[in-house]
Amino acid sequence: MRAIRCNQYGPPESLTVEDLPDLEAPPxxxxxxVSAASVNFPDVLIIQNKYQMKPPLPFTPGSEVAGVVRAVGAGVTQFSPGARVVAFTGSGGFAEQAIAS
Structure with a gap:
């Protein structure tokens, strides 16, 4: 899967597109x-290390996504593969796949 990655803090131009392994759903x-991801002002601040949330490098930014459930982890009963969803992920949204609780 492809993802936009922040390997060093800086402006949006410093982000890179990388190939990463497909994600697995934790419990x-x-x-x-991901079909769509929003770009919010905090996302721009986070990649520059200017926001109160400071994820360790490297990370995939993006906090809001819409798409289709691909897989569910143990204990998930409200959703099943194929369900259309929107989610607040906190980070990881600027990718072809994202994890949400």
Missing amino acids: GHVVID
Whole structure:
């Protein structure tokens, strides 16, 4: 899967597109095939290390996604593969797949 990665803090131009392994759903979470992701002002601040949330490098930014559930982790009963969803992920949304609780 492809993802936009922040390997060093800086402006949006410093982000890179990388190939990463497909995600697996941890217990209590789902993997979403991302159809759309929003770009919010905090996302721009986070990649520059200017926001209160400071994820360790490297990371995939993006906190809001819409898409289709690809896989569900143990204990997930409210969603099943194929369900259309929107999610607040906190990070990881600027990718072809994202994990949400």
